Amino acid sequence: MMVGSKVDYDIxxxxxxxDDKRDNDxxxxxxxxLTIIVKDKDGKVIRKYKQKSHSPTANFIGLMIxxxxxxxxxxSWTFVNTSNSTFxxxxxxxxxxxxxxxxxxxxxxxxxxxxxxxxxxxxxxxxSAYNLNAPISxxxxxxxxxxxxxxxxxxxxxxxxxxxxxxxQSYANQSGATITISEVGIITFLNFTNIPNSSIxxxxxxxxxxxxxxxxxxxxxxxxxxxxxxxxxx
Amino acid sequence: MLIQNEIPKEDLDYILEPxxxxxxxxxxxxxxxxxxxxxxxxxxxxxxxxEQKMRSLTQYYLALISLGILSTYSSPxxxxxxxxxxxxxxxxxxxxxxxxxxAQITFDMSIQLGSGTQSFSLTLNSLSAPISxxxxxxxxxxYSPxxxxxxxxxxxxxxxxxxxxxTITVSEIGLMGTIYLIYAGSSNNFVAQPYNFLFSYxxxxxxxSIPNSGSASFQIIxxxxx
Numbered sequence: 502m503m504v505g506s507k508v509d510y511d512i513x514x515x516x517x518x519x520d521d522k523r524d525n526d527x528x529x530x531x532x533x534x535l536t537i538i539v540k541d542k543d544g545k546v547i548r549k550y551k552q553k554s555h556s557p558t559a560n561f562i563g564l565m566i567x568x569x570x571x572x573x574x575x576x577s578w579t580f581v582n583t584s585n586s587t588f589x590x591x592x593x594x595x596x597x598x599x600x601x602x603x604x605x606x607x608x609x610x611x612x613x614x615x616x617x618x619x620x621x622x623x624x625x626x627x628x629s630a631y632n633l634n635a636p637i638s639x640x641x642x643x644x645x646x647x648x649x650x651x652x653x654x655x656x657x658x659x660x661x662x663x664x665x666x667x668x669x670q671s672y673a674n675q676s677g678a679t680i681t682i683s684e685v686g687i688i689t690f691l692n693f694t695n696i697p698n699s700s701i702x703x704x705x706x707x708x709x710x711x712x713x714x715x716x717x718x719x720x721x722x723x724x725x726x727x728x729x730x731x732x733x734x735x
Numbered sequence: 736m737l738i739q740n741e742i743p744k745e746d747l748d749y750i751l752e753p754x755x756x757x758x759x760x761x762x763x764x765x766x767x768x769x770x771x772x773x774x775x776x777x778x779x780x781x782x783x784x785x786e787q788k789m790r791s792l793t794q795y796y797l798a799l800i801s802l803g804i805l806s807t808y809s810s811p812x813x814x815x816x817x818x819x820x821x822x823x824x825x826x827x828x829x830x831x832x833x834x835x836x837x838a839q840i841t842f843d844m845s846i847q848l849g850s851g852t853q854s855f856s857l858t859l860n861s862l863s864a865p866i867s868x869x870x871x872x873x874x875x876x877x878y879s880p881x882x883x884x885x886x887x888x889x890x891x892x893x894x895x896x897x898x899x900x901x902t903i904t905v906s907e908i909g910l911m912g913t914i915y916l917i918y919a920g921s922s923n924n925f926v927a928q929p930y931n932f933l934f935s936y937x938x939x940x941x942x943x944s945i946p947n948s949g950s951a952s953f954q955i956i957x958x959x960x961x
Binding site for chain 2: 601607
């Protein structure tokens with residue numbers, strides 16, 4: 502697709518890398534990391550696990566597309582919530598506008614991070630994943646983990662040549678049996694609105710998804726903490 | 736939802752510890768950015784071609800990413816914005832909007848060229864010597880950006896022409912971000928309040944000369960690997 506004026510004809514889709522994943526010849530500027538700490542019933546660390554996180558979903562990519570793209574193409578982006586329902590949305594800064602709900606006086610359309618969801622399955626295509634393959638529900642029954650509240654950062658931390666923020670959540674296994682975690686995802690409640698109060702509400706939506714390189718076993722009485730770190734590196 | 740208390744030092748040390756071994760699959764780019772430049776003389780002949788990776792995202796781009804991850808509200812029931820939006824981007828914690836109207840947020844990006852150089856900093860917020868839009872001395876004419884896209888990439892192309900009467904040298908390039916807060920003003924007027932940031936900053940390995948009456952296209956490709 503090419504829109505706009507005065508486009509140089511030497512620049513075309515041919516210049517868009519088909520697969521930048523193999524392009525490893527320079528330091529990565531943006532890095533996401535998934536860290537899991539396993540603790541015994543006394544809170545003592547018994548295992549640590551870390552891997553590079555790779556997988557924004559199509560929902561996240563839609564949120565990162567600039568307004569110019571929407572204006573120039575006239576397209577909307579299709580968001581898919583965790584129930585596999587679809588919602589077309591395009592932002593606008595022309596009256597009456599359209600955007601992600603922002604805190605205001607009284608007509609709030611809360612848009613917020615819900616949790617770091619864990620599961621026991623795997624999806625082969627993170628890009629098109631709309632939910633975990635086999636989410637582990639919150640509770641102390643069979644096959645369940647007790648979710649704490651998600652913890653969010655107060656700011657971006659700058660440490661030397663790195664800037665980062667971390668989100669985290671803890672999970673306790675009180676189910677009476679070992680539970681294995683093989684997939685992790687970030688769920689955000691999406692709510693788009695305009696000035697007259699019309700809204701498009703996909704609701705709970707998978708934003709980020711990772712399959713663990715090695716599944717993590719959480720024994721009965723044990724707990725884990727999951728940290729997602731997002732950083733840029735000079 | 737909890738606002739983050741101190742992460743245990745032992746955990747934080749481990750979280751921030753660099754990976755000892757880089758497996759091939761670990762090297763996959765999540766967000767990769769590339770710059771392509773084509774320079775033409777007054778007859779339309781290509782006189783220079785460049786292609787290089789962007790290396791230098793700022794903390795403001797990371798704050799934009801937080802908009803995708805953390806979203807805008809600090810909790811499901813709060814009426815305050817996330818701490819990063821307030822503390823890093825300087826946005827209001829709660830945006831006034833007339834008579835119970837809503838408020839929203841969205842953003843845009845554009846390319847800015849410059850003729851200086853400076854050391855990169857994560858908090859950098861402008862080019863060293865931005866080249867302004869026009870046909871006067873030291874200026875380039877900026878045309879409306881064009882957009883290319885695939886399912887996982889968006890590419891912004893800035894075309895400029897040089898009618899200044901002299902060769903113009905471009906040595907730095909930035910991806911400028913504008914975040915808009917949309918709300919109803921006190922007279923029930925529509926407002927899209929812009930907040931400007933520098934999302935990325937790069938210098939060219941050697942400066943790019945755009946001859947008088949020549950033109951150049953600068954393409955920034957952002958690819959997401961889902």
